[in-house]
Amino acid sequence: MEFSQFNTNALMEITSRPDLVFVRGQGSWLEDHAGKRYLDFVQGWAVNTLGHCAPEMQKALLEQSKLLMNPSPAFYNLPSIELAERLTGASVFDRVFFANSGGEANEGAIKLARKWGQVNKKGAYKIITMNHGFHGRTLATMSASGKPGWDKMFAPQVEGFPKAEINDLESVRKLIDDQTVAIMLEPVQGEAGVIPASKEFMQGLRKLADEHKLLFIVDEVQTGMGRTGTMFAYQQSDVVPDIMTLAKGIGGGVPLAALLARQEVCVFSHGDQGGTYNGNPLMAAVGVAVFDALAAPGFMESVNARAKQLSEGLLALSAKYGMKGERGMGLLRALVMDRDDGPAIVEAARNLSPNGLLLNAPRGNLLRFMPALNVTAEEIDTMLTQLDGLIAQVRKA
Ligand SMILES: *Cc1c(COP(=O)(O)O)cnc(C)c1O
Numbered sequence: 001m002e003f004s005q006f007n008t009n010a011l012m013e014i015t016s017r018p019d020l021v022f023v024r025g026q027g028s029w030l031e032d033h034a035g036k037r038y039l040d041f042v043q044g045w046a047v048n049t050l051g052h053c054a055p056e057m058q059k060a061l062l063e064q065s066k067l068l069m070n071p072s073p074a075f076y077n078l079p080s081i082e083l084a085e086r087l088t089g090a091s092v093f094d095r096v097f098f099a100n101s102g103g104e105a106n107e108g109a110i111k112l113a114r115k116w117g118q119v120n121k122k123g124a125y126k127i128i129t130m131n132h133g134f135h136g137r138t139l140a141t142m143s144a145s146g147k148p149g150w151d152k153m154f155a156p157q158v159e160g161f162p163k164a165e166i167n168d169l170e171s172v173r174k175l176i177d178d179q180t181v182a183i184m185l186e187p188v189q190g191e192a193g194v195i196p197a198s199k200e201f202m203q204g205l206r207k208l209a210d211e212h213k214l215l216f217i218v219d220e221v222q223t224g225m226g227r228t229g230t231m232f233a234y235q236q237s238d239v240v241p242d243i244m245t246l247a248k249g250i251g252g253g254v255p256l257a258a259l260l261a262r263q264e265v266c267v268f269s270h271g272d273q274g275g276t277y278n279g280n281p282l283m284a285a286v287g288v289a290v291f292d293a294l295a296a297p298g299f300m301e302s303v304n305a306r307a308k309q310l311s312e313g314l315l316a317l318s319a320k321y322g323m324k325g326e327r328g329m330g331l332l333r334a335l336v337m338d339r340d341d342g343p344a345i346v347e348a349a350r351n352l353s354p355n356g357l358l359l360n361a362p363r364g365n366l367l368r369f370m371p372a373l374n375v376t377a378e379e380i381d382t383m384l385t386q387l388d389g390l391i392a393q394v395r396k397a
Contacts, residue, residue: 001033018350025052028372028379030358038356041371041383045360046190046222046332049249049290051372056289057252064285071281073274079284086291090231092240093260097268098279102221102247103136105257108273109184109243110140112259113215116267117181121213124181126160128172132192133185135219144184147191166197169204176208182215182243183208187233187329190222193366194327194334202237209242215265217243221257222332225249226294226373229304229330236329249373252290256283294373303373306380307331310369313384321391333369340364344394349386357386 117124131146223233247257314326342361349357
């Protein structure tokens with residue numbers, strides 16, 4: 001099949017896409033319309049926790065699809081009860097609200113914090129977020145995001161999101177006033193280029209929140225569900241947040257997200273929050289299957305072993321080419337290059353033959369790696385070898 005045989009004009013234009021139509025995937029591999037295979041280190045944007053078309057997920061989807069797909073969120077269903085129990089059991093949170101995307105879960109977190117401010121803090125509503133942070137593409141979450149210009153793009157947007165700097169506690173403290181209700185951040189800024197918040201910063205934020213009676217919200221849409229080597233990234237900072245959001249990895253590729261909160265923060269009244277698809281048993285059943293795979297003995301140990309291998313391999317490449325090192329947590333990592341050839345490397349990687357390689361450059365001088373959490377040692381070696389050749393090739397040209 002030739003790409004020119006597809007008519008893509010009925011799709012709304014929202015981004016530039018390569019002339020590829022993916023037709024199947026298996027584990028760390030994708031296959032396009034022409035039968036070419038690609039080693040995938042993007043994995044649906046850090047979404048496919050268990051790789052493409054994981055058998056556990058297929059089984060959960062098939063079995064649940066024969067039982068019940070959607071009784072409506074006005075009734076209880078079994079998979080959502082089971083998944084909520086697993087998530088609260090594995091974290092410091094007491095209750096879960098399920099959603100369909102990270103943006104929607106974060107909208108819920110913002111609403112919950114504002115409601116808590118109405119009930120407990122005389123209507124305080126401001127949520128301090130971080131410059132370069134990313135929280136989604138709804139109006140409120142675009143305003144909460146710290147991407148330059150995003151608070152004005154579809155003006156008027158939602159006000160009340162003053163911006164601080166990650167790893168600069170003083171910049172947060174300066175913004176606190178009597179209208180402040182919460183501090184919200186990603187434990188590792190993903191879209192900004194894999195920038196971890198330090199343990200000291202996370203602990204400092206918790207202390208600051210306690211001193212000023214603020215909620216501490218972690219957006220773990222990208223970092224949660226084992227991505228950083230523990231089930232949730234906040235656990236590595238020894239802090240107890242009040243609210244957490246999850247998406248991406250929680251569904252392993254299907255639309256599933258969650259808003260979790262400690263009991264004392266669960267202040268929604270009936271009618272405050274909802275959504276037709278929320279907590280539907282079909283997606284929740286997949287979430288249970290994904291969770292159980294992550295919680296299986298040895299799984300997280302292997303994530304950490306692969307993370308170490310990836311980190312060391314990237315460091316070696318950095319040394320070889322005079323780059324600026326690598327950073328990240330677990331299997332969310334970035335190679336920091338000395339020049340802006342990220343996009344050229346991404347394109348050359350895709351065009352490799354016979355097998356292509358899928359990488360991501362969130363910034364010109366950065367390559368981001370977000371493989372499946374069950375990526376094999378051999379697949380990481382293959383990627384590192386290919387990357388070595390690609391860097392040499394692009395820099396020679
Ligand atoms: C991807 C992402 C979001 C948005 O999630 P969607 O499912 O795309 O709405 C929010 N926060 C973080 C940290 C993300 O990485």
